[in-house]
Amino acid sequence: MKFKYRFIIPLYLVVFFLQSTIFPQFDLFSCTPNLLLCLTVMVSLRSEGYMGLVMGIAIGLVQDIFFGQMIGIAALCYYCLALLILLTKHLIYKNSVTSVLFIGAISTVGYSFLYWGVSAIMGSSYHLLYMAKMLPQLLIYNSVVILIMHVLIRRQEHKYPEDRYV
Amino acid sequence: MKKWLREHVVITVLIAVALALVILLVTSFLHLGNSSPIGRGLIGVITTIQEPVSNAASGVSNGIRNLLSFRSIAKENERLREEVAELKQEVIVHQFSEQELEELRQLSQVLNYESVKNSQSYVTGDVIAMDGANWFNIFTINVGTDQGVEKDAMVINGDGLVGRVYEAGRDWAKIISIIDEMNSVSFQVFRDSNESYLGVLTGDGIGGLRGYMLDSEASVIEGDTVVTSGIGIYPAGIVIGKISEVVVNTDSLLKEIILEPTVDFKNIQKVMVLSGK
Numbered sequence: 170m171k172f173k174y175r176f177i178i179p180l181y182l183v184v185f186f187l188q189s190t191i192f193p194q195f196d197l198f199s200c201t202p203n204l205l206l207c208l209t210v211m212v213s214l215r216s217e218g219y220m221g222l223v224m225g226i227a228i229g230l231v232q233d234i235f236f237g238q239m240i241g242i243a244a245l246c247y248y249c250l251a252l253l254i255l256l257t258k259h260l261i262y263k264n265s266v267t268s269v270l271f272i273g274a275i276s277t278v279g280y281s282f283l284y285w286g287v288s289a290i291m292g293s294s295y296h297l298l299y300m301a302k303m304l305p306q307l308l309i310y311n312s313v314v315i316l317i318m319h320v321l322i323r324r325q326e327h328k329y330p331e332d333r334y335v
Numbered sequence: 336m337k338k339w340l341r342e343h344v345v346i347t348v349l350i351a352v353a354l355a356l357v358i359l360l361v362t363s364f365l366h367l368g369n370s371s372p373i374g375r376g377l378i379g380v381i382t383t384i385q386e387p388v389s390n391a392a393s394g395v396s397n398g399i400r401n402l403l404s405f406r407s408i409a410k411e412n413e414r415l416r417e418e419v420a421e422l423k424q425e426v427i428v429h430q431f432s433e434q435e436l437e438e439l440r441q442l443s444q445v446l447n448y449e450s451v452k453n454s455q456s457y458v459t460g461d462v463i464a465m466d467g468a469n470w471f472n473i474f475t476i477n478v479g480t481d482q483g484v485e486k487d488a489m490v491i492n493g494d495g496l497v498g499r500v501y502e503a504g505r506d507w508a509k510i511i512s513i514i515d516e517m518n519s520v521s522f523q524v525f526r527d528s529n530e531s532y533l534g535v536l537t538g539d540g541i542g543g544l545r546g547y548m549l550d551s552e553a554s555v556i557e558g559d560t561v562v563t564s565g566i567g568i569y570p571a572g573i574v575i576g577k578i579s580e581v582v583v584n585t586d587s588l589l590k591e592i593i594l595e596p597t598v599d600f601k602n603i604q605k606v607m608v609l610s611g612k
Contacts, residue, residue: 186384186388189475190385190392194389194392195392195396235378235509236464236466236509237473238473239367240359241357241359245353245360291360291364296540
């Protein structure tokens with residue numbers, strides 16, 4: 170599917186605002202889904218070219234500037250994630266819900282470990298278990314968000330029949 | 336080499352981007368807490384949008400929570416009434432020492448001594464954005480240098496010590512919580528009116544606090560309240576948490592303590608920033 174930057178950039182900004190302002194107010198058991206990660210996964214998987222990489226780096230930098238002690242950790246993690254999806258997406262049947270959820274789960278686990286690893290190298294004292302104990306919850310939340318995004322994208326695709334069997 | 340680069344443009348660009356990000360990360364690590372002017376400008380613009388959105392979301396969230404927890408609020412009201420009655424009794428007791436305090440104040444004026452209380456002003460702020468990564472506790476508030484907030488100023492709320500100002504812009508400030516703190520914080524434990532014990536604590540890496548007593552013979556027990564000692568950037572007397580476990584480390588011969596912070600870091604809405612003016 171072809172995404173346009175003039176649509177994706179505002180979408181990323183809206184998601185960033187949702188994640189930083191509204192979602193923390195309605196957290197479930199002190200955990201919220203990582204919407205930016207879900208969006209980066211879906212854009213990397215469904216878009217043509219390097220849009221997932223570019224947007225991942227850009228929103229990662231914004232996230233780091235806002236909430237990071239150092240700039241570059243989230244950007245680097247999104248970059249690695251988007252690159253991995255870019256290199257492997259030809260092996261995946263993108264219209265299958267199971268495949269998309271599998272990629273979402275792998276991405277959530279990969280991002281969490283990578284973020285923790287880079288943070289630990291840069292001196293963060295957070296224990297691996299602290300990150301790991303939130304992982305099951307995060308996996309469920311992110312899977313739900315990815316599923317919703319997948320359904321929305323599929324519906325959008327059906328509006329354009331010429332794209333349907335590409 | 337040049338030929339290879341020309342033939343593999345995509346790989347070259349991807350490696351260059353990765354390297355650029357790593358260099359940015361290392362540079363940022365070497366200049367902790369100092370965003371570039373572009374970064375500060377970006378935060379300034381985004382916080383102006385985040386503030387009304389966050390306030391609206393907070394209002395809705397509080398409304399829903401109040402509706403859902405009507406019974407517990409009624410119980411809490413009952414408990415608070417009892418607590419008020421007890422506190423009124425305490426006020427009467429403290430009034431006796433008020434006279435003594437007044438005498439000390441007069442003495443301090445004579446000696447031209449500036450107390451900690453008088454040397455500080457405070458600014459209250461609302462949390463307008465929180466980290467979405469779930470495990471860090473860094474958040475943005477809607478007051479900044481224009482309101483007198485300075486870097487490293489102490490941040491508290493009604494429950495106790497929250498953390499410090501990591502970075503401040505004109506009308507925003509980034510707060511780092513004490514459990515995310517990489518630096519050590521000095522604390523003291525009051526066992527009785529005559530004795531207090533000093534110690535040092537840091538974040539334990541699993542969302543709590545861990546520290547050790549400077550005096551290995553310190554008689555601290557589970558449930559003791561821990562407050563800041565005044566050594567370092569945090570002024571004295573701010574509640575940090577309660578001791579949940581005391582362990583004697585046989586290797587280092589130090590008495591180690593595990594603390595439960597009094598502040599619920601996942602549910603902070605209002606904070607107070609103390610500045611040393």
